[in-house]
Amino acid sequence: MANDIKILTEHINIPGIETFEVYRKAGGYNAVEKAIKKMSPDEIVEEVKKSGIRGRGGAGFPMGMKWSFLAKPEGVPRYLVCNADESEPGTFKDHYLMKNLPHLLIEGMIVSSFALGANKSFIYVRGELMYVVRILEKAIEEAKAAGFLGKNILGSGYDLELVVQPGGGAYICGEETALLESLEGKRGNPRNKPPFPAVKGLYQSPTVVNNVESIANTPWVINHGGEEYAKIGIGRSTGTKLISASGHIKNPGVYEITLGLPVDEFMNSDQYLGGIRDGHYLKAVVAGGSSVPILPANLFYKTANGEDRLMSYESLSDGGFPTGTMLGSGGFIAMDETTCIVRNTWNFSRFYHHESCGQCSPCREGTGWMEKVLHRIEHGHGTMSDIDLLVDVAKKIEGNTICPLGDAAAWPVASAIRHFRDEFEWHINHPNEATKPGAVYMGAEILA
Amino acid sequence: MSVTFTEDKLKKAQEIILRYPEGRQKSALLPILHLAQEQFGWVSSDTMDYVAGLLSITPVEVYEVATFYTMFHLEPVGKHVIEYCRTGPCCAMGGEEVFSHLKTKLGIKANETTSDGLFTLKEVECLAACGWGPCFQIREKYFMHLTNQKVDDIIEELSK
Amino acid sequence: MENEVPLIKVTIDGQEIRVPVGTTIMEAARQIGPSVAPPAMCYYKPLQGSGGKCRACLVKVAAGSEKDPRPMPKLVASCITGAQDGMVVENFTNPEVVEARKGVVEFLLINHPLDCPVCDQAGECHLQDFAFENGVGEKRFVEEKRTFEPEDIGDKVQLHMNRCILCYRCVYTANQLTEKRVHGVMGRGDHAQISTYIKNSLESDFYGNVIDVCPVGALTDKTYRFKSRVWFSKPVDAHCACEKCSGKVQVWYKGDEVIRVTARKNQWGEVEDFICNTCRFDRKKTSDWVIEGPSKVARNSVIAQNKYGLNQGKKPEFALNYAAKNFKGIDDARDYNQNLDEIKKSEDYKALMQKNDKFFSKEKSLK
Numbered sequence: 007m008a009n010d011i012k013i014l015t016e017h018i019n020i021p022g023i024e025t026f027e028v029y030r031k032a033g034g035y036n037a038v039e040k041a042i043k044k045m046s047p048d049e050i051v052e053e054v055k056k057s058g059i060r061g062r063g064g065a066g067f068p069m070g071m072k073w074s075f076l077a078k079p080e081g082v083p084r085y086l087v088c089n090a091d092e093s094e095p096g097t098f099k100d101h102y103l104m105k106n107l108p109h110l111l112i113e114g115m116i117v118s119s120f121a122l123g124a125n126k127s128f129i130y131v132r133g134e135l136m137y138v139v140r141i142l143e144k145a146i147e148e149a150k151a152a153g154f155l156g157k158n159i160l161g162s163g164y165d166l167e168l169v170v171q172p173g174g175g176a177y178i179c180g181e182e183t184a185l186l187e188s189l190e191g192k193r194g195n196p197r198n199k200p201p202f203p204a205v206k207g208l209y210q211s212p213t214v215v216n217n218v219e220s221i222a223n224t225p226w227v228i229n230h231g232g233e234e235y236a237k238i239g240i241g242r243s244t245g246t247k248l249i250s251a252s253g254h255i256k257n258p259g260v261y262e263i264t265l266g267l268p269v270d271e272f273m274n275s276d277q278y279l280g281g282i283r284d285g286h287y288l289k290a291v292v293a294g295g296s297s298v299p300i301l302p303a304n305l306f307y308k309t310a311n312g313e314d315r316l317m318s319y320e321s322l323s324d325g326g327f328p329t330g331t332m333l334g335s336g337g338f339i340a341m342d343e344t345t346c347i348v349r350n351t352w353n354f355s356r357f358y359h360h361e362s363c364g365q366c367s368p369c370r371e372g373t374g375w376m377e378k379v380l381h382r383i384e385h386g387h388g389t390m391s392d393i394d395l396l397v398d399v400a401k402k403i404e405g406n407t408i409c410p411l412g413d414a415a416a417w418p419v420a421s422a423i424r425h426f427r428d429e430f431e432w433h434i435n436h437p438n439e440a441t442k443p444g445a446v447y448m449g450a451e452i453l454a
Numbered sequence: 455m456s457v458t459f460t461e462d463k464l465k466k467a468q469e470i471i472l473r474y475p476e477g478r479q480k481s482a483l484l485p486i487l488h489l490a491q492e493q494f495g496w497v498s499s500d501t502m503d504y505v506a507g508l509l510s511i512t513p514v515e516v517y518e519v520a521t522f523y524t525m526f527h528l529e530p531v532g533k534h535v536i537e538y539c540r541t542g543p544c545c546a547m548g549g550e551e552v553f554s555h556l557k558t559k560l561g562i563k564a565n566e567t568t569s570d571g572l573f574t575l576k577e578v579e580c581l582a583a584c585g586w587g588p589c590f591q592i593r594e595k596y597f598m599h600l601t602n603q604k605v606d607d608i609i610e611e612l613s614k
Numbered sequence: 615m616e617n618e619v620p621l622i623k624v625t626i627d628g629q630e631i632r633v634p635v636g637t638t639i640m641e642a643a644r645q646i647g648p649s650v651a652p653p654a655m656c657y658y659k660p661l662q663g664s665g666g667k668c669r670a671c672l673v674k675v676a677a678g679s680e681k682d683p684r685p686m687p688k689l690v691a692s693c694i695t696g697a698q699d700g701m702v703v704e705n706f707t708n709p710e711v712v713e714a715r716k717g718v719v720e721f722l723l724i725n726h727p728l729d730c731p732v733c734d735q736a737g738e739c740h741l742q743d744f745a746f747e748n749g750v751g752e753k754r755f756v757e758e759k760r761t762f763e764p765e766d767i768g769d770k771v772q773l774h775m776n777r778c779i780l781c782y783r784c785v786y787t788a789n790q791l792t793e794k795r796v797h798g799v800m801g802r803g804d805h806a807q808i809s810t811y812i813k814n815s816l817e818s819d820f821y822g823n824v825i826d827v828c829p830v831g832a833l834t835d836k837t838y839r840f841k842s843r844v845w846f847s848k849p850v851d852a853h854c855a856c857e858k859c860s861g862k863v864q865v866w867y868k869g870d871e872v873i874r875v876t877a878r879k880n881q882w883g884e885v886e887d888f889i890c891n892t893c894r895f896d897r898k899k900t901s902d903w904v905i906e907g908p909s910k911v912a913r914n915s916v917i918a919q920n921k922y923g924l925n926q927g928k929k930p931e932f933a934l935n936y937a938a939k940n941f942k943g944i945d946d947a948r949d950y951n952q953n954l955d956e957i958k959k960s961e962d963y964k965a966l967m968q969k970n971d972k973f974f975s976k977e978k979s980l981k
C-alpha cells in the first residue's frame with residue numbers, strides 16, 4: 007500500500023504556494039478547467055460518489071451521498087457552505103490547510119459549487135482565525151482576477167461568488183445547522199431536524215455543508231477520477247486523512263496519512279509522531295478530537311479481539327463504545343503517564359459546559375452539572391456516589407438533545423470512567439495526595 | 455456617547471452588507487460587530503444600537519447575538535487583550551505552567567486588566583492550534599509554542 | 615377542502631387515532647386525550663416556532679411508518695415530529711421514555727430555586743405539575759445553584775430569572791404579537807437568560823401575554839404580586855368590547871375584588887385569544903366586564919381539584935424535600951388551605967422571611 011501519497015499536501019512545501027501564481031504553476035486550478043469545460047455537474051457528483059470519500063468534519067458521512075440528497079426545486083437558489091469553524095479540542099488541521107494552501111480550498115469550493123449548482127457559496131471560518139480569513143479573501147481576489155471566480159467563469163456562463171464569513175467565538179457553530187443560523191446573523195442555536203439542510207438550509211434554501219478537508223479533496227477527485235481515489239485507503243475508509251497531533255509526542259503537528267496506516271506505525275515511526283517523548287510512555291489516547299471516547303494505550307494499539315488497530319474509520323471504532331473510539335475529526339491527543347485523567351476529563355467537561363448553546367435542558371443543565379461534580383472530585387471533595395452519578399447524568403444527556411453536542415459532552419466523561427475508574431476512586435479516597443500539584447495515579451505507585 | 459464608524463469602516467461595512475442576498479443583510483451582523491470591535495476596542499450597547507441601525511434590525515437582535523459569542527468584549531478592555539487557551543491539549547503541551555507564569559508576570563487573574571490599562575487577560579477554549587501549543591492570541595495574531603521565556607519577551611515587547 | 619386532507623393512522627400507547635397528514639405526534643396524542651398526551655414545557659401550539667427545546671415530550675417511535683416499520687434509534691421530541699401513517703408511538707408505556715423524562719425533570723430542577731411557597735405561579739405552575747407527574751423525589755444535586763442578578767423589566771411584568779426554564783415562549787410571543795421585541799435571550803449555555811440587556815421595559819400593547827405563556831413563575835403580573843395564592847381566587851369568564859383585542863378574558867376574584875385578569879386557556883394551558891395590556895392591567899373593576907359565568911377550570915389545576923389539599927399524603931415531594939432541606943423553618947404538616955394572611959402571621963413564615971433575607975431584599979427593591 008502506498009503509504010505516502012499526498013492528495014492534499016503534495017505541494018505544501020513549495021515556497022509561495024499560498025499565491026495564485028505559484029499554486030497555478032504547480033497544477034492548481036486544473037480541476038476547475040476540467041470540471042467546467044469538460045464535465046457536467048451530475049458527472050462530478052458521480053465521481054465524488056465513486057471516490058467513496060467520507061466527510062472529514064467528524065461524522066464521516068459519505069460526501070457523494072450527501073450531495074445527491076440536495077433538493078433542487080425550480081427557481082430556488084442552492085448553497086454550498088464550507089465548515090471552517092474548527093473548534094474541536096485537538097483539531098487544527100483545517101487551520102493548517104487554509105493558512106498554507108488557501109487556493110486548494112478555493113479551487114475545491116469552485117468545483118463543488120459548480121457540481122451543486124450554487125452561485126453563491128460561503129466559507130464560515132471561526133472568528134479567532136481572522137488572519138486566515140484575510141488570507142482566504144486575498145486568495146479569492148487573486149482567483150477572481152484570473153477569471154476563476156466571479157461572473158462567467160472561464161467563459162462558461164457559470165457565475166460564482168465566494169464569501170468568507172467570520173464566526174464570533176462559539177464551538178457550537180461547527181454543528182452544521184448552528185453554523186447556518188450564525189451565518190444568517192443569529193445566535194448559534196442548532197436547529198431541530200428534520201428539515202435537514204439539504205432541503206431547508208441557509209435562508210431556507212437547499213444547502214450542502216461540508217468540512218474544509220472534504221472540499222479540499224474534490225480537485226484531486228476531478229483530476230484523477232473517483233475510482234482512482236477509491237483505490238487509496240482501506241475498505242470504506244478511502245483516501246487520505248489529515249491528522250492533527252498534539253500532546254506528549256515527539257513530533258506534534260499535522261500529518262496527511264493514508265487511511266489504514268497501522269496505529270503503531272503512526273504513533274511510533276519517525277516519519278510521523280516519533281513516539282512518546284523520551285523517558286515516558288503512552289497512557290491514553292483521544293484519537294479523533296475531544297468528543298470521541300478516550301482509550302487506554304492497550305486498547306488503542308489493539309482491538310479487544312487482539313487485532314492491530316489501523317487509522318481508519320472502521321478499525322478505530324471497532325468495539326463500539328465499550329472498547330473502541332472514533333476517527334472523528336482527526337484531532338489526535340496523546341497522553342503519557344504524567345497525565346491525570348480526572349483533571350483532563352474535568353477540563354474537557356468544562357469545555358462542553360462553556361460551549362453548550364443552552365437551548366435544550368439536558369445539555370444546558372447536564373454539562374454544567376458534570377463539570378461541577380468533576381471539579382469537586384479533582385479538587386478533593388468527591389464522594390464515591392459521584393462516579394455513578396456522572397455515569398447516569400451522561401446517560402440522561404446522551405441521545406436526548408437537539409444536537410450531538412450533548413453526546414459529545416457525555417462520551418468523554420463516560421469513557422474516562424469506564425477505562426480509568428480506579429483513578430477516579432483514588433482521587434476520591436485520597437483527596438490529600440490527589441490534590442498535590444502534578445499528582446497522578448499510576449496503579450500501585452503514585453507519581454508526584 | 456454617540457457612536458459612528460470612520461469613513462473607511464463605514465465603506466467596508468457597506469461592502470459587507472452587499473455580499474448577502476437581498477433582504478438578508480442581517481447576515482452581516484458578525485462581520486460588522488468585528489469591525490466595530492476593531493475600531494472601538496470593545497462593543498458597548500451604544501455600539502450595538504448603532505450596528506442595529508446600520509442593518510435595519512432591532513437592537514435586541516444585536517444584543518442577543520453579541521452576548522452569545524465569546525469574542526466580543528462587552529466591557530472596556532486593556533490595550534492588549536491576551537486570550538489564552540486553557541483547553542486539554544494545550545495543557546498537555548505545558549499550558550498550565552505557562553499560564554500561571556503569565557498571570558504572575560502581569561499580576562492579574564483571568565478576566566482582569568492590569569492597573570496601567572495595558573493588558574487584559576482572558577481564558578478561552580481551544581484555538582485550533584493545539585499541537586503548536588501552548589498558545590494565546592492577541593487581536594488577530596497567534597503566539598504559539600509558548601514558554602515562560604517567550605511570554606516574558608512578548609510582554610516586554612508590548613509594554614514598550 | 616378540509617375534508618380532502620388525507621388521514622393517517624397513528625397508534626400511541628396502544629390507542630389508535632386517525633389524523634390529517636402533517637399532524638405532529640403531540641397533537642395526535644392530545645386528540646386521543648390527556649392520558650396519552652406527552653407533557654410539554656416549551657411547545658405552545660399558538661406560538662409559531664415553539665417546541666423542541668425542553669425535551670419533556672420525548673417519546674419512543676417503536677415503528678416509523680407502515681412503509682418503513684423500523685423503530686427510530688433515538689427518542690424524538692413529539693411536539694415537532696410529524697406523525698406517519700402506521701406509526702407506533704410509546705409514551706408513558708415505555709420505560710426508556712419514563713427514564714429520560716425523569717432526567718429532564720431533574721435537569722430542570724437542579725438549578726431551580728423551588729421557592730414555591732413565595733412564588734406567584736404556585737398552583738398553576740407547569741413545572742410543579744411536570745415534576746409531580748414525571749419526576750423522582752430523590753435529590754442528587756449538591757452543587758451551588760446558578761443564580762442571576764435580578765433585573766427590572768418595567769412596572770407591569772416581573773422577571774424572576776432564577777425560575778426561568780428557557781422555553782423561549784416569551785420570545786416567540788413578543789415576535790408574534792408585538793411590533794418590536796425588546797427582550798430576548800442573552801448569553802449562552804446555562805448562563806443564557808431572559809433580559810432586555812439595557813434597561814428597558816416591556817410595554818407594547820400585547821406584551822403582557824408573556825405572563826400567560828410562561829410555564830413557570832419567571833414572568834408574573836406585577837399588578838397581582840403577592841395579592842393571593844391562586845387557589846384562593848375564583849376565575850370567571852368575562853368579556854368587554856375592547857378596541858384592541860377580542861376582549862375575551864378570565865377575571866380572577868378574591869372576594870369581591872378583581873385581583874387579576876388573564877387570557878383564557880384551553881385544557882393544555884394554552885391561550886385561546888391573546889389579550890391586550892389594557893384588558894390585563896387596567897380593567898380591574900367588575901364594572902369593566904360583562905361576566906359570563908364561572909370558568910371551566912383546567913384538568914390538572916389546583917383550583918379544580920384542590921390537588922394539594924386532597925393528596926395530603928402525596929404532596930409534591932421534590933418541593934417539600936427540597937424545602938425541608940433549605941428552608942428548615944417550613945412545617946411540612948402545615949395545612950395548605952390556611953388563609954394567606956394567617957400564614958403571613960405565623961412564626962414559620964417570619965422565620966422563612968428572615969432566613970431568606972437576601973432574596974427578599976432583592977425582591978423588595980424591585981417592587
Ligand SMILES: Cc1cc2nc3c(=O)[nH]c(=O)nc-3n(C[C@H](O)[C@H](O)[C@H](O)COP(=O)(O)O)c2cc1C
Nearest residue numbers: 061062063089091092093180181182216217220410
Ligand atoms: C458540536 C459540533 C461541532 C462540530 N464542529 C465541526 C467543525 O468545527 N468543523 C466541521 O467541519 N464539522 C463540525 N461538526 C460536524 C458538522 O455538523 C457537519 O457534520 C460537517 O460540517 C459536515 O461536513 P462533512 O460531511 O464534510 O464532514 C460539528 C458537529 C457538532 C455536533
Ligand code: SF4
Nearest residue numbers: 363365366369407409
Ligand atoms: S445539545 Fe447542547 S448545544 Fe446542542 S442544541 Fe442542545 S443545548 Fe444546544
Ligand code: SF4
Nearest residue numbers: 729730733736739831
Ligand atoms: S416556578 Fe413553579 S416550581 Fe418554580 S418556584 Fe414557582 S411554583 Fe415553584
Ligand code: SF4
Nearest residue numbers: 778779781782784828
Ligand atoms: S421567562 Fe418564562 S416564557 Fe420566557 S423563556 Fe423563561 S420560562 Fe419561558
Ligand code: FES
Nearest residue numbers: 539544581583584
Ligand atoms: S487546546 Fe489550545 S489550541 Fe487547541
Ligand code: FES
Nearest residue numbers: 666668669671693
Ligand atoms: S415540549 Fe417538546 S421539546 Fe419541549
